Amino acid sequence: xxxxxxxxxxxxxxxxxxxTVTLTFVLYQAMPGGPAEAMRAMILAESGDVGGSVSLxxxxxxxxxxxxxxxxxxxxxxxxxYLHSLLVEGDMGTSIYQGEPVLDLILQRAPWTMFIGVYAxxxxxxxxxxxxxxxxxxxxxxxxxxxxxxxxxLNSVPYYIFAIVLVYxxxxxxxLFPINGRYGTFVDPGFTLEYMGSVVRHAVLPVVxxxxxxxxxxxxxxxxxxxxxxxxYVRVAELxxxxxxRVAMQYVGRNSVLPLYTQFMIGIAGVLSSTVVVEEIFAYxxxxxxxxxxxxxxxxxxxxxTLLVFTTITLIAIYLADLTYGYIDPRISTGESNE
Amino acid sequence: MTDDVAIEIRDLEVxxxxxxxxxxxxxxxxxxxYREETLGIVGESGxxxxxxxxxxxxxxxxxxGASGEVIYHPENGDPVSVLDLxxxxxxxxxxxxIAMVFQGAMTSFNPVMSIREHFRETLQDHGYDVPAGMExxxxxxxxxxxxxxxxxxxxxxxxxxxxRQRALIALSLILEPEVxxxxxxxxxxxLLMQRSIINLxxxxxxxxxxxxxxxxxxxxxxxxxxxxxxxxxxxDFVEIAGTQELLHHSGHPYTRALLSTxxxxxxxxxxIQTIEGTKPDPVEYISGCSYHPRCPMADEQCRATxxxxxxxxxxxxxxxxxxxxVPDEITIRNRPRGVIDE
Numbered sequence: 218x219x220x221x222x223x224x225x226x227x228x229x230x231x232x233x234x235x236x237t238v239t240l241t242f243v244l245y246q247a248m249p250g251g252p253a254e255a256m257r258a259m260i261l262a263e264s265g266d267v268g269g270s271v272s273l274x275x276x277x278x279x280x281x282x283x284x285x286x287x288x289x290x291x292x293x294x295x296x297x298x299y300l301h302s303l304l305v306e307g308d309m310g311t312s313i314y315q316g317e318p319v320l321d322l323i324l325q326r327a328p329w330t331m332f333i334g335v336y337a338x339x340x341x342x343x344x345x346x347x348x349x350x351x352x353x354x355x356x357x358x359x360x361x362x363x364x365x366x367x368x369x370x371l372n373s374v375p376y377y378i379f380a381i382v383l384v385y386x387x388x389x390x391x392x393l394f395p396i397n398g399r400y401g402t403f404v405d406p407g408f409t410l411e412y413m414g415s416v417v418r419h420a421v422l423p424v425v426x427x428x429x430x431x432x433x434x435x436x437x438x439x440x441x442x443x444x445x446x447x448x449x450y451v452r453v454a455e456l457x458x459x460x461x462x463r464v465a466m467q468y469v470g471r472n473s474v475l476p477l478y479t480q481f482m483i484g485i486a487g488v489l490s491s492t493v494v495v496e497e498i499f500a501y502x503x504x505x506x507x508x509x510x511x512x513x514x515x516x517x518x519x520x521x522x523t524l525l526v527f528t529t530i531t532l533i534a535i536y537l538a539d540l541t542y543g544y545i546d547p548r549i550s551t552g553e554s555n556e
Numbered sequence: 557m558t559d560d561v562a563i564e565i566r567d568l569e570v571x572x573x574x575x576x577x578x579x580x581x582x583x584x585x586x587x588x589x590y591r592e593e594t595l596g597i598v599g600e601s602g603x604x605x606x607x608x609x610x611x612x613x614x615x616x617x618x619x620x621g622a623s624g625e626v627i628y629h630p631e632n633g634d635p636v637s638v639l640d641l642x643x644x645x646x647x648x649x650x651x652x653x654i655a656m657v658f659q660g661a662m663t664s665f666n667p668v669m670s671i672r673e674h675f676r677e678t679l680q681d682h683g684y685d686v687p688a689g690m691e692x693x694x695x696x697x698x699x700x701x702x703x704x705x706x707x708x709x710x711x712x713x714x715x716x717x718x719x720r721q722r723a724l725i726a727l728s729l730i731l732e733p734e735v736x737x738x739x740x741x742x743x744x745x746x747l748l749m750q751r752s753i754i755n756l757x758x759x760x761x762x763x764x765x766x767x768x769x770x771x772x773x774x775x776x777x778x779x780x781x782x783x784x785x786x787x788x789x790x791x792d793f794v795e796i797a798g799t800q801e802l803l804h805h806s807g808h809p810y811t812r813a814l815l816s817t818x819x820x821x822x823x824x825x826x827x828i829q830t831i832e833g834t835k836p837d838p839v840e841y842i843s844g845c846s847y848h849p850r851c852p853m854a855d856e857q858c859r860a861t862x863x864x865x866x867x868x869x870x871x872x873x874x875x876x877x878x879x880x881x882v883p884d885e886i887t888i889r890n891r892p893r894g895v896i897d898e
Contacts, residue, residue: 449663452617453665454666455615455650456615456651456656458647458652458678459647459678463677467669467677472668546667547667548667548711
């Protein structure tokens, strides 16, 4: 791999990260009334309830503690302080409602979201790739048109509608799968078969709903495979008497998947954002639900923390995709192409 | 060169179903390819020459199909009817007996695989001994003046056009086929590289005792390598003869027109000749001689009766009713200089 390329990509990622943090911070400040005011009003209202009075200094201190910003400082100083505590101390502030550090809350929920997210993404893409390749090989057959229509339908109807349909049909009508929670109420967490079975059963519907998002890749795969099937090197491979399976995997498959690789990594962002709605529908306590609740409750530090985590994961995924692309496509790694 | 027949083509037809009807791109072709000769097939684009070549490997792309007979006679063993092979036998037949090099050497390699991997998988899928085969590959690459270690390590895009073309020729010889088909192998190369590839092909033919079928529209180039030439017009051969015989005693108006139209570097642009008329349509059927709409000598007989190949002189066939009169009637203007020199 070219060191200059790595350096350039790393620089780009760091830049994007700071741009996102800045943008989030500015938006956070620009919210109606501003978070600090909102929080101050809330604290004042609460202290008013108990009949006491709060000094302005104490109030500002409390706001700073919760929101991780000092509302009286100029914006750029606040920004510097926020970045400083975020990057140096790893402090994202404290959730206003739950009273716990944002980082702790995120770390508790993240594995669950990763669990359903990773399965949704890999299974969704695995199905898309095979379906897309099969459609390309059977181009213009009945199977091709039926599958194409099906995939277009799946992608035109929002995934959360499917989630609700799944809840109704498989969850309520036939009671095949549980419709809420991460595991059964009466199951003790631990390394038991019962617990793990319960976790898997609870994950099925969210995974399927989110996986539907990834099936759009089937049409891209179909298009790529049809293009590759017409390429000279596939014809030559057939004339060379290579086995059909090798031509299908190493020639057609590998070359059609290449453009999808980056799309797959970007798909991580799509899956993460879909967890927000899906986890709410299935009452699945993951990061998405954390973010959703933070929005509803105006829990700004928590909202910003979760957004930052989502952004970081997406950035890292795309970064890794770019750096590893050279391994699956040798034309990229040399940094120059004579085509 | 011996008179031993390596490939016998009889009544070969290649058809495609298109919306306008049936597209007949090879019509009733008969041709013999002799062992260890170099047969040049020349014709304009769309005359059907590539389709004849692909038929030898039963590789007409969908939705087309070849019918008729292609009989391959291996040096040792029983004749093989290529068009009747079952899929697995056909897979083994390809590249082991007849290999093919395309004009698209740029795009003939899988872009994500190294050259070594192309050689290795070919040996493996044909059940050859891989280490011994790779050893042989090294030797072939050396004979083609390539550095085997460097080329094996390279990915296709890392090689120049000429190197890629030579690597492809080496790959075509890895299973030691008896016949090598070259479809416009030099089309995308510069003149110097064309000449060097031609010289290499001659060397290789001698070393490996190969039968070469060389397809091109570049007539002057063909005269430098072909022992015999077959001229294709309108989906069938119109003249087949030894190279010198064809150049000096051609008995078909189309061949003579083709020789007249061949420009060389010294031809001023305004003197470049063209053949009047348009090239034939594969869906339409032309009654009589397929060349009559463009032929200055055409008469009633030409419009009514298809001539078919007839003997002109020894080892020289042409499909023209007036082949005896043609040399006097149609003079070859601007005959390619290089052609006559050799």
